[in-house]
Amino acid sequence: MTRCGAPTKAGGRCRKSAMAGTSRCERHQGAWSAYEVAQRKKREARKKKPKRDGRG
Ligand SMILES: [Zn+2]
Numbered sequence: 001m002t003r004c005g006a007p008t009k010a011g012g013r014c015r016k017s018a019m020a021g022t023s024r025c026e027r028h029q030g031a032w033s034a035y036e037v038a039q040r041k042k043r044e045a046r047k048k049k050p051k052r053d054g055r056g
Contacts, residue, residue: 004028006035 004014004025016025028035 002018002023004016004018004023004027006014006024006028008014014025014028016027018024019026019029022029024030024033024035027033030036
């Protein structure tokens, strides 16, 4: 069984077993789990990084 391995607030890794068909445990799986939302925000923050394409 795969381990979840999601980063925890404590700075460690989740040691729960991942659920079947996912790479995350019951707590960290799902598009709208606190973990996924945090990850998404991070990704979006990166996207918004200003680009210098001549427009300003
Ligand atoms: Zn987990």
